[in-house]
Amino acid sequence: MPELIEPTGRLHAAWLSARAEWGPGAHEDGFGLLPTDDVDSPAGFVAWVERLAGESERCTYRWIVEDDQVLGGIALRHEGHDSVPRAGHIGYGIRPSARRRGLATWALGRMLCEARALGMERLLAVCETENAASARTIERHGGILEDDARNGAVLRYWIRTGESRT
Numbered sequence: 001m002p003e004l005i006e007p008t009g010r011l012h013a014a015w016l017s018a019r020a021e022w023g024p025g026a027h028e029d030g031f032g033l034l035p036t037d038d039v040d041s042p043a044g045f046v047a048w049v050e051r052l053a054g055e056s057e058r059c060t061y062r063w064i065v066e067d068d069q070v071l072g073g074i075a076l077r078h079e080g081h082d083s084v085p086r087a088g089h090i091g092y093g094i095r096p097s098a099r100r101r102g103l104a105t106w107a108l109g110r111m112l113c114e115a116r117a118l119g120m121e122r123l124l125a126v127c128e129t130e131n132a133a134s135a136r137t138i139e140r141h142g143g144i145l146e147d148d149a150r151n152g153a154v155l156r157y158w159i160r161t162g163e164s165r166t
Contacts, residue, residue, distance in 0.1 A: 002071060002103060004062040004110050006053070009046040011063070011070055015039070018070040018095040029091030030073030032061050060114055064094070064107050071098040074107045076115055076123075088126035088156070089115070092137075104137045112141060116161040125157045 019039070032052050038044025052061045058081050064072040072094035077084050090111060094103050108125075115123055125143055127134035135143075135155055143157030 002064055002066040002106065004074070004107060005065050007049045007061050007063055007073075009042075009049050011065065011068065012042060012045045014065075014068055014070045015045070015063075018072070021095045021097060022093075029087060030061075030075045030093045031063075032059065032073075032075055060111070060118075062107070062111070064098075064103055071095055071103055072107065074104075074111055076111045076118075078118060079120060084124060086126075089120070089123035090125045090159075092134075099133070104134070105140050108137055108141055112159065112161050120161055123159045123161065125159055126154050127157075129153055129155055 016039070032055070033039065033048070037048045037051070039048050052059075055061075058078055060076040060078070062074050062076075063070055064074065072092060074090070074092040077087070077089050077091070081089075090108065092104050092107060112123070125138045127138065129152075135157075138157045138159065141159050143159045146156040146158065
C-alpha cells in the first residue's frame with residue numbers, strides 16, 4: 001500500500017533509483033529539485049532534504065513510497081509561492097515503472113485535503129499539452145480548463161479543494 005511521506009535522508013538509495021529511471025537531468029516537478037542540488041552524495045542529499053523541510057511554510061513536499069521504494073513525488077506550493085503563476089500550486093511526477101497504477105490521482109487527492117486544511121479553496125494545476133495522463137489525473141479531481149489554456153505549451157486547470165472526486 002503506498003503512502004505519502006515527508007522527504008527523508010533514509011531513502012537516499014531508493015530516491016537515486018527512481019531518478020535513474022527518469023534519466024540524467026530529468027527532474028520531476030514534485031521533488032523541488034534545483035540544478036544546484038547535490039543529491040548524489042549522502043551529505044548533499046541530506047542538505048537537499050533539509051532545504052525542502054525548511055521551505056514548509058511555502059511548499060509541502062511529499063514522496064510517494066511503497067515498501068521503501070520511492071515511486072514519485074508531489075509538491076503543494078502555498079499561496080504566494082513564486083512559482084505558482086508558471087508551474088501551478090501542484091506539481092507531481094511518478095517514476096516510469098510505477099505509472100498507470102493511479103498513484104498520481106491518489107496522491108493529488110491527498111494533497112487536495114492538505115490544501116483544504118491550509119485554507120486554500122482552489123488550486124492551479126499545470127501540465128504540458130501533450131501529457132494526456134496528467135490532464136486526466138487533474139480532470140478526475142474536477143479540474144476545469146481555463147478558457148485560454150490551449151494557447152501555449154501548457155494546459156492550466158483550476159481545481160476546487162472541496163470537489164475532489166476520488
